[in-house]
Amino acid sequence: MTTTIQQSGNQIIALFDGRLDTAAAVLVAEEVKPLMEAENQEIILDCTKLEYISSSGLRIFLSIRKEAAAHGSKVIVRNINDDIRQVFMMTGFISLFEIQ
Numbered sequence: 001m002t003t004t005i006q007q008s009g010n011q012i013i014a015l016f017d018g019r020l021d022t023a024a025a026v027l028v029a030e031e032v033k034p035l036m037e038a039e040n041q042e043i044i045l046d047c048t049k050l051e052y053i054s055s056s057g058l059r060i061f062l063s064i065r066k067e068a069a070a071h072g073s074k075v076i077v078r079n080i081n082d083d084i085r086q087v088f089m090m091t092g093f094i095s096l097f098e099i100q
Helices: 022-031 033-037 055-070 082-091
Strands: 002-008 011-020 042-053 074-078
Touching: 002 022, 011 022, 011 033, 011 055, 022 033, 022 055, 033 055, 042 055, 042 082, 055 074
Parallel strands: 011 042, 042 074
Antiparallel strands: 002 011
């Protein structure tokens, strides 16, 4: 699992590549800390290459959303595959995030 973070104007884009499972979640949680501290930004969670997300990964997404809101930032999830969309629908995350 790799996470790449890019800044572009008032956007911060996090690119997820691989499987965000319980084992990877510890490292990813550290890598996304800048997203949680960003003020008045648009945070894009780009899931184009994300193959799988576990409950630990969902917790990370939820933490990003919570902290971003507290700092006046907005979170958008982009390019989720059908399997991840199904997980978002089953868990209610589909209504918590703007999905593009």
